[in-house]
Amino acid sequence: MTNETQETTRDVQDMDKHFLHPWEDVTAIGAAPRTVISHGNGIYITDSDGNRMIDGPAGMWCVNVGYGREEIVEAVAAQMRDLPYFSPWSVTASPAAILAERLAEIAPGDLNNVFFTTGGSTAVDSALRFAFFYNNCLGRPEKKQIIARVGGYHGSTYLSASCSGKVLEKANMDMAENLVHLLPKPDPAERSEGMSIEDFCTEKVADLENKILELGPDKVAAFIAEPILASGGVIIPPEGYFKRCHEICQKYDVLFISDEVVTAFGRLGHYFSSKEVFGVEPDMLTTAKGLTSGYMPMGALFISDRLISDIKASGNSSKGFFNGFTYSGHPVAAAAALANLDIFENDKLLEHVQKTAPYFEKRLRELSDIPVVSEVRVKGLMAGVQCCLDPDHPDEDRDVKFLLEVDRICQENGLLLRPVYSAAVMSPPLTITEAQIDDLVGILRNGLETAMERWRPSSI
Numbered sequence: 301m302t303n304e305t306q307e308t309t310r311d312v313q314d315m316d317k318h319f320l321h322p323w324e325d326v327t328a329i330g331a332a333p334r335t336v337i338s339h340g341n342g343i344y345i346t347d348s349d350g351n352r353m354i355d356g357p358a359g360m361w362c363v364n365v366g367y368g369r370e371e372i373v374e375a376v377a378a379q380m381r382d383l384p385y386f387s388p389w390s391v392t393a394s395p396a397a398i399l400a401e402r403l404a405e406i407a408p409g410d411l412n413n414v415f416f417t418t419g420g421s422t423a424v425d426s427a428l429r430f431a432f433f434y435n436n437c438l439g440r441p442e443k444k445q446i447i448a449r450v451g452g453y454h455g456s457t458y459l460s461a462s463c464s465g466k467v468l469e470k471a472n473m474d475m476a477e478n479l480v481h482l483l484p485k486p487d488p489a490e491r492s493e494g495m496s497i498e499d500f501c502t503e504k505v506a507d508l509e510n511k512i513l514e515l516g517p518d519k520v521a522a523f524i525a526e527p528i529l530a531s532g533g534v535i536i537p538p539e540g541y542f543k544r545c546h547e548i549c550q551k552y553d554v555l556f557i558s559d560e561v562v563t564a565f566g567r568l569g570h571y572f573s574s575k576e577v578f579g580v581e582p583d584m585l586t587t588a589k590g591l592t593s594g595y596m597p598m599g600a601l602f603i604s605d606r607l608i609s610d611i612k613a614s615g616n617s618s619k620g621f622f623n624g625f626t627y628s629g630h631p632v633a634a635a636a637a638l639a640n641l642d643i644f645e646n647d648k649l650l651e652h653v654q655k656t657a658p659y660f661e662k663r664l665r666e667l668s669d670i671p672v673v674s675e676v677r678v679k680g681l682m683a684g685v686q687c688c689l690d691p692d693h694p695d696e697d698r699d700v701k702f703l704l705e706v707d708r709i710c711q712e713n714g715l716l717l718r719p720v721y722s723a724a725v726m727s728p729p730l731t732i733t734e735a736q737i738d739d740l741v742g743i744l745r746n747g748l749e750t751a752m753e754r755w756r757p758s759s760i
């Protein structure tokens with residue numbers, strides 16, 4: 301480490317005090333200087349002091365094809381030279397049109413209408429606004445209530461945040477409580493003692509049906525759900541839950557919105573997981589992140605042909621969906637997304653994930669022999685390693701602090717984690733190899749064991 305790089309790090313950290321980061325505690329802005337990341341290559345990121353780390357969460361569940369993909373860099377530069385912007389209101393341009401067609405081809409069912417957004421929150425917000433618009437067009441303006449779940453995360457606009465069920469993070473924040481109703485978390489680990497997983501599944505599906513009946517089916521517009529509750533800690537609902545919830549929605553004419561901001565673009569081994577993994581053709585689907593592998597900000601809302609036909613059939617007058625963004629279909633972001641899709645095809649990335657995921661799962665499950673590991677949840681290339689220092693005396697605050705210590709030790713040894721409460725959450729770049737999984741699991745094991753040795757005697 302040279303003096304020059306040390307100073308650079310300090311300079312950046314100093315300037316960073318003006319960068320109000322997401323989820324910032326405004327009483328402590330800049331109090332804990334952040335690691336400064338300066339480079340990325342493959343599954344690795346390097347900080348400004350030259351320390352290389354495996355990027356456990358792939359940025360923010362998004363750098364799916366890994367860092368340093370020249371194909372995307374070239375496509376973006378070429379597009380900027382040709383046309384850096386067009387107004388999606390009045391004209392169109394080929395990158396967005398080609399991307400829309402290509403996405404419609406790979407999307408499940410009849411999700412053939414692609415509405416581009418700036419990210420996941422705006423895709424979710426647009427989906428909910430479309431649900432309202434749909435019911436207005438069909439002459440049922442009372443059908444506006446939304447059902448979501450505790451533990452879910454859908455974004456940071458007013459409406460998408462209102463649908464998010466990370467309850468701790470609602471303190472001091474206003475929510476659209478008159479519109480959104482949260483069901484209990486479908487986390488099998490929280491089922492009552494002696495209850496089978498099947499019975500738990502039935503109970504969680506009944507939660508949805510009962511809520512629809514309580515509010516009145518003529519009042520409920522939509523149910524929004526992630527197939528796996530990602531930011532909630534990689535919570536995997538019981539087998540069959542997603543499909544049965546879809547059936548309930550169909551029974552009561554409630555729109556089913558699948559939030560695939562995390563689970564699409566290879567994370568579970570398919571472009572989209574709603575149908576391939578969970579057997580559901582949703583009415584709407586939202587995505588972002590892996591759409592461009594994080595190289596450019598972009599999200600997308602997919603709307604089914606059925607909903608468009610229903611609106612067309614509802615009368616002869618024109619019906620504008622007055623929702624859109626200056627950057628809807630941004631040509632540079634679309635060029636990045638197209639190059640990203642090319643990489644998926646050329647590198648056979650979906651097949652790679654399908655082949656690698658069982659090894660990822662096997663290696664992570666081996667961590668269960670560490671006493672502090674209370675549960676290992678894995679699906680595709682996303683995982684949550686839950687920690688509890690003392691199951692007889694659970695203490696979430698203590699376990700959160702423990703995880704922060706694990707994260708610190710892992711960073712020193714070359715792995716960036718993303719603790720979510722008391723779980724180490726991972727979603728590495730999809731290009732990860734078995735040897736790199738060995739490294740990741742080895743560093744994580746060391747982090748957990750070292751933190752446990754340091755912690756256990758004094759803290760329990």
Ligand SMILES: Cc1ncc(COP(=O)(O)O)c(C=O)c1O
Pocket residue numbers: 419420421422424453454455456526530531559560561562588589599
């Ligand atoms: C499932 C899900 N939906 C929506 C969002 C919001 O996406 P963005 O941060 O791009 O607005 C996220 C972000 O993590 C997410 O995980």
